[in-house]
Amino acid sequence: MSSLPFDDATIRRARRIAENTPPAECDPRVEALVNDLIGRVADKWTMIILEALTEHEELRFTQLGRQVPGISQKMLTQTLRQMERDGMVTRTVHPVIPPRVDYRLTDLGQSLGAAFCGVWIWAEDNLTRVEAARAAFDNR
Amino acid sequence: MSSLPFDDATIRRARRIAENTPPAECDPRVEALVNDLIGRVADKWTMIILEALTEHEELRFTQLGRQVPGISQKMLTQTLRQMERDGMVTRTVHPVIPPRVDYRLTDLGQSLGAAFCGVWIWAEDNLTRVEAARAAFDNR
DNA sequence: CAGCATCCATTCAGATACTG
DNA sequence: CAGTATCTGAATGGATGCTG
Numbered sequence: 001m002s003s004l005p006f007d008d009a010t011i012r013r014a015r016r017i018a019e020n021t022p023p024a025e026c027d028p029r030v031e032a033l034v035n036d037l038i039g040r041v042a043d044k045w046t047m048i049i050l051e052a053l054t055e056h057e058e059l060r061f062t063q064l065g066r067q068v069p070g071i072s073q074k075m076l077t078q079t080l081r082q083m084e085r086d087g088m089v090t091r092t093v094h095p096v097i098p099p100r101v102d103y104r105l106t107d108l109g110q111s112l113g114a115a116f117c118g119v120w121i122w123a124e125d126n127l128t129r130v131e132a133a134r135a136a137f138d139n140r
Numbered sequence: 141m142s143s144l145p146f147d148d149a150t151i152r153r154a155r156r157i158a159e160n161t162p163p164a165e166c167d168p169r170v171e172a173l174v175n176d177l178i179g180r181v182a183d184k185w186t187m188i189i190l191e192a193l194t195e196h197e198e199l200r201f202t203q204l205g206r207q208v209p210g211i212s213q214k215m216l217t218q219t220l221r222q223m224e225r226d227g228m229v230t231r232t233v234h235p236v237i238p239p240r241v242d243y244r245l246t247d248l249g250q251s252l253g254a255a256f257c258g259v260w261i262w263a264e265d266n267l268t269r270v271e272a273a274r275a276a277f278d279n280r
Numbered sequence: 281c282a283g284c285a286t287c288c289a290t291t292c293a294g295a296t297a298c299t300g
Numbered sequence: 301c302a303g304t305a306t307c308t309g310a311a312t313g314g315a316t317g318c319t320g
Contacts, residue, residue: 027267029267029271030260033263033267033270034263035184035187037259037263038178038184038256038259039184044178047174047178061303062301072293074294074303074304077302077303078293085273085274085277085278086270087269087270087272087274093302098301099301100302101302111262114258115258115259116259117258118254118257119177119178119255119259120170120174121255122251122254122255123173123174124170127167127173129227129248130227132227133227134225134226137224137225137227200281200282201281201282202281202282212313212315213283214284215313217283217284238281239281239282239320240281240282241281241283
């Protein structure tokens with residue numbers, strides 16, 4: 001327990017949250033947003049785009065696509081629109097020909113990345129444990 | 141930035157992670173696990189089951205189903221199997237008739253819940269911001 | 281009781297073609 | 301260049317029926 005990568009205040013708060021999460025106690029809007037958010041980040045492209053924009057600060061559409069190998073431009077567009085709608089990225093259209101559109105993380109988007117750092121850290125710390133559990137399960 | 145719900149060490153670590161996440165720098169197994177994990181948690185049932193088992197410690201199949209309104213028993217079974225495989229829950233079969241199967245979180249499962257507390261906190265703190273961004277976007 | 285198996289509707293994502 | 305529109309195969313999840 002004390003090996004958790006959080007300070008005591010955060011852990012206490014986590015406990016409070018965990019203990020208060022029967023649907024009745026927890027603000028349903030927060031719960032909906034969390035599900036929503038986790039679902040968003042889980043589509044896997046959002047996280048990668050977030051990383052690319054964290055690293056490069058500002059990218060245009062095609063550059064971004066190159067940073068995210070394997071993404072179709074349909075998914076790129078779609079994901080960026082969602083992120084824009086949620087206030088995670090800004091989209092700047094330059095009225096030139098050929099068109100040029102720049103994408104950049106907002107503070108909100110940056111902080112979302114930081115919020116998920118706990119999950120990254122957990123994954124780093126527990127990778128071998130999960131792999132061992134899977135191996136054990138798969139061998140009956 | 142200083143309003144993040146993390147202590148300095150965690151924030152520093154998050155930054156290090158964020159700066160080191162171009163595919164080349166980051167252990168691909170960790171990256172795969174994170175995606176995997178986030179995807180798992182994002183299916184929305186995993187998180188709710190995790191909460192139910194955090195609150196009740198030990199539950200049998202049908203009890204668990206009652207704690208998760210709206211879940212089909214197909215999804216309940218499937219999600220529990222995945223969680224068992226990943227080492228998040230233990231599954232104890234009592235050889236009695238009628239059958240009785242108890243589910244319980246492992247330490248790993250509990251710590252996963254704590255890892256996601258950062259996301260919950262972020263959602264709490266930024267709910268109004270996201271809602272405002274969406275409203276603004278939807279009105280053109 | 282605790283599932284597994286099957287069927288079915290809906291969603292989703294990739295590929296392709298087209299446009300200002 | 302930065303998209304939009306359309307089609308299609310694949311994956312998802314719910315409902316139902318059956319079993320030890």
